[in-house]
Amino acid sequence: MSRSLAVPSGRRPEPVAGAKLLAPRPPRRLVPREALQARLLQARRQRCVLVQGPAGSGKTSTLVAWRQALLALDFDVAWLSLSAEDCAPARFFDCLLASIGAIDPDAVREAALLLGQGNDDSALEHAVITVVQAIASRPRELVLMLDDLQHLQDARIFRALQWLLDYAPPKLHLALASRNALPLSFVRLRSQGLVSEFDLRDLRFSAEETGRFLRERLGSIDLRDMQALHELTDGWVAGLQLFVPGLQAGRGAAYARAQARDAQVFARYFEREVLAHLAHEDLALLTRMAVCNRFSASLCAALMGQQDAGGMALRLARLDGGNLFISRVGGHGRDDWYRVHPLLRETLMARLERRPGAERRALHGAAWRWFEAHGHIGEAVRHAVLAGDAHAAADIVQACAPDLMAKGELAALGGLMRRLPAAQVQARLALRLAAAYLHMYARNIQALESELAQLQAQWDSLDMQQRHDMALLRGGLALQRDDTEALLALAPQLRAIPDDRQPLFAGRCHLLAWMLMHRDAYGQARVLLDQAAQQPGSAPARRLIGRCLAGMSYALEGRMTEAEQLLREVLQEAQGQGAARIGVASMAAGLLSDMLYECNELEAACSLLEPRIEVLERASIPDAVLRAFVVLACAHWLTGRRLQALGHLQRLEDYAARNGLDRLLAHALRLRMRLHLKQGQTMQADMVFGRIEVLGARHAGAGKGTAAETWRTTERARADMRLHWNDFGAAVDCLGALVQRTASAGRLRTLAALQLQLAVAESGRGNQQGARHQAIEALRLGHRLGLVRSLLDVSTNVPALLDALLADAVPDPVLAFYARRLLDAAAATRRMGAASGGATDAAAEGSAADLLNAREREVLSLVAQAMPNKKIARVLGVTPHTVKWHLRKVYSKLGVAERGEAVARMRDLALPRETPRSR
DSSP states (O other): OOEEEEEOSSSOOOOOTTOOOOOOOOOOOOOOOHHHHHHHHHTTTSSEEEEEOOTTSOHHHHHHHHHHHHHHTTOEEEEEEOOGGGOSHHHHHHHHHHHHHHHOHHHHHHHHHHHHTOOSHHHHHHHHHHHHHHHHTOSSOEEEEEEOGGGOOOHHHHHHHHHHHHHOOTTEEEEEEESSOOSOOOHHHHHTTOEEEEOHHHHSOOHHHHHHHHHHHHSOOOHHHHHHHHHHHTTOHHHHHHHHHHHHTTOOHHHHHHHHHHOHHHHHHHHHHTGGGSOHHHHHHHHHHTTSSSEEHHHHHHHTTOSOHHHHHHHHHHHHHTTSSEEEEEEETTEEEEEEOHHHHHHHHHHHHTSOHHHHHHHHHHHHHHHHHTTOHHHHHHHHHHTTOHHHHHHHHHHHHHHHHHHTOHHHHHHHHHHSOHHHHHTOHHHHHHHHHHHHHTTOHHHHHHHHHHHHHTGGGOOHHHHHHHHHHHHHHHHHTTOHHHHHHHHHHHHTSOTTOOOSSSOHHHHHHHHHHHTTOHHHHHHHHHHHHTSTTOOHHHHHHHHHHHHHHHHHHTOHHHHHHHHHHHHHHHTTSOGGGHHHHHHHHHHHHHHHHHTTOHHHHHHHHGGGHHHHHHHSOHHHHHHHHHHHHHHHHHTTOHHHHHHHHHHHHHHHHHHTOHHHHHHHHHHHHHHHHHTTOHHHHHHHHHHHHHHHHHTTTOOSSHHHHHHHHHHHHHHHHHHHTTOHHHHHHHHHHHHHHHHHHTOHHHHHHHHHHHHHHHHHTTOHHHHHHHHHHHHHHHHHHTOSHHHHTTOTTHHHHHHHHHHTOOSOHHHHHHHHHHHHHHHHHHHHHHHTTOSSHHHHHHTHHHHSOHHHHHHHHHHHTTOOHHHHHHHHTSOHHHHHHHHHHHHHHHTOSSHHHHHHHHHHTTOOOOOOOOO
């Protein structure tokens, strides 16, 4: 029986004779879909809004929520919900006029009289015309909502609805809701932009709305369970509702997935609502298509053993238009792609499982051959394995691995490798080499070393190309370990690789160039990189890496202008070019940030790095990671954000210690020591310096390479400490030796900073003439290189030294101008730090509460309850590794080192405790 719901404004309805007005039953309460409601509100003045969705899709609840929003906007709304009893024309028109009459009895009075005299086509059309004319003369807009139109069968009713659409005045808006397509013409309205259409894809819940729906009914739900249920149901409301009873009984998403695979509950629904409406040949088609996550017309034709892809395209379009849980998901070339709703696919797969295994394997075999022929490698591999042909799957991966690695598409290659049985990978040396490189890409050093050791044991069975790959892998391992000496030992093997050899990954020239620039041969490194870029067939991603390394060589020399120009070009070219170039873009950003910081563009450097720092830390070379974290720590410190600065510095120290990178650790410890000294924390600075001395002793006497840079960094820390204790003579001796070593290494930027620091030391011991000479030399070199922060960061005494130099009348006016620019930059930085409110430790501490996000406060609250990491992980529905990651960020933000200190800090700062949201 129909349910008529009318919402009048200001007066009571007068029912039309012969019609029944029944109190509507409110639909089951559902969470609102904000994005959908926003689109519906935008369509409120359309001639027609068409909502098509199968049973359980929430279309009725969507209209109810829309009605409430329309009432708030002062629309009149009439509602008619139909049932199978309303198929007769007389019954339908009685209910329709009753709904409109509840709003405005005068609008339907004449139409009711006309229908009382007959219901032929002429009378029906006349009645429609009288209704639309009456509505056109009303002062208020009216929305007529007709729900469940799939029950209607009579052609006369649809003719009347078509007239209503065609004749509707601007003040009448129709909302038509049905489970399937309606036999009405919307061509003219579509061409005029007067119709808005919504289907199952629009009615489904978003992931956030799925979570809200489940929490309303269950109180709380594990985040991973919620995500699993959302993916399983594809946001289909009825599917979620069917899972709720089992979840209320304490069973989780594993129960839900098992229930879906069992397919008993859903099979009944789909048999009744979907499969029963399909022709036998359509059901056979969908059952076969269920083996694929997505399908196109030509794929369907291949699986059905047919040649006519054009006819298959018409069948798929018809099924999609019927709104039967089959939806179009985009196009690829000339083909439209479709997919079946996940739960319907489970039901179809259950049907397929009852068929002979040979038939299922044949389907997968046809699928993998089609996917391989059309370039869809991932699906080809999956179906080849399911077809029982793991050897063919391994052949596919082995054939495409070189191209994927040459393009830098390592994540795609990793996904393919994981699909293969382990036995197939172990049986093929080429795949084991590819697996070894993926270990290096993921910085899984231990697994890489193990794989290399096993491959080395089979050295005699390797061909020449595979031996070249081994040399490249060992070279990449040496680079990731920051070990120039290991690369130097490998250099003969790397140089023996032919120029026309297409390596699987980063070429020999990149590895040799990195070694050369760290052995102070910057020009030779760039020549080698230029030669690599000019080789025929060099992949674009590899050329970008080479240019990035060339920019790094300029930066190491101190030629900042050339470095900045080259790195900006690389970053611009690499951005927006897909996943394969994300790593290159992040590497370029990490190195470019050093240039921005040098020019005192502190906020620009932070903005460039912050979105990329996670990728940098995971996938870039140590040099880019070092520069990125040092820049972030220094820039945040200078702008008053001290907790953020310490957090980034701690991450650099953890990264260096975790990967055994002494050079990076030396830079991190020296910076930490200097920050302690700036805060007057002498005891902490002494403790850090003790660790630095251990590193210095380990690398004492190193001539070139990363070990030499590590030693020079520890000696700079020694000079810092001697200046702090006003031991100026010892500082001069230390700095004098460092100046000579740094000049010999060609590190001009560092040389300028050391010369200015030597000027500070000479001034401290009263040698003003020596101080003036060193300061002028530093300014001359700094001006040539365009340095700012390298000189200002030397000491807090630099501005006073520059003022004294200007007071003595610098003979060179260009250098005098440069000195004043440095003083202006120092003053601007001080103003920036003061304006941020973070210039004092107290202000920094006061901002701590704002630094912790909700999840970090949850973790800290559970730590305060003495929970171990594994229990916290269970409470929050995350992994223990994620808990450790959150704790590390908490420690960094609060400036503490362990759990007890974090809890005490939380109490000192009165941080609010966050109640955990998941269980």
